[in-house]
Amino acid sequence: MIVATRKECIQAARQYVRRLGREQRSLAVMARQMKDLQRELDRMDGLGSSGNMRGDGHARGAGGSLVESILERKERVRRQFVAIERKRDDLQFRLMLYEQALAGLDEREAQAVQLIDFEQRTRLDASMxxxxxxxxxxxxxxxxxxxxxxxxxxxxxxxxAKDLHWNEMDELLQRRGADREQPEQPGKASRDDSSMGE
Structure with a gap:
């Protein structure tokens, strides 16, 4: 069980939401990549069914190497397609979890998180x-x-949690352990919670 301070929870959640916001903007790029790869796979399927690759005699020998080349290329493209598809599905699942979690928050708090962290707007913009x-x-x-x-x-x-790359908390806890081994520097103020009056 992970035990963390309030400040560490805030930092971990903030990093997670900001990363998710950045990754969400890559969904459109992934969709375009998948569309291009699918188009290439369809084109290679068309080549495979053409009569040019089914000649007899000497033509068959030449066609055989062409077939192998196309099949190798097709397999590489298919692997690329599957890798992007998995990445997209993983991101969509994490976005779904985030949206479900956000729906359980107080409406104003959810809006603040969405504006400041997910959309990465300034606090002034969010306040307005x-x-x-x-x-x-x-x-x-x-x-x-x-x-x-x-x-x-x-x-x-x-x-x-680990599969979904929620590693921020572990990193913060490790850093906290390292900080405890170092002598505390005088005059070092906490930046994150100074305005909360904690």
Whole structure:
């Protein structure tokens, strides 16, 4: 069981949501890549059924090497297609989990997380969209991230969490362990929660 501080939960959830937001923008690129690869596979299927590759005698020998070349190329393209398809399906599944988790949050907190972290807008922009002060937008975001981390962890077993690349918490905990071994530097202030009054 992972035990983490409030600040570490916020950092882990923030990194996860921001990464997901960046990856979500790559879905359109993946769709185009898959379409191009499918078109190439269809074209090679057409070549395979053409009469040019079924000649007799000497032509058959020449056609045989052409067939092998096309089949090798086709297999490479098919592997590329499957790899992109798996990556797309994994991303869509993680986006679905995120949307389900977001739906369980307070509406204002969910909006703050979506604007500041997923869409990576400035806190000033988010505060204007939410009709609140910039400081309150930051508070709503942090509250939302805490709840989001809890909900997402509840939705995932440990193996799924690792499969979905939720490694931020482990990294933060390892860093915290390393920090404990180092002597604390005087005058080092916490940046993240200074405005929360914790």
């Amino acid at each position: 969209k939410l009709y609140v002060s910039e400081r309150w937008a930051r508070t709503l975001e942090k509250r939302g991230l805490i709840q989001l981390a809890t909900v997402l962890f509840d939705m995932m077993d440990e193996k799924t």
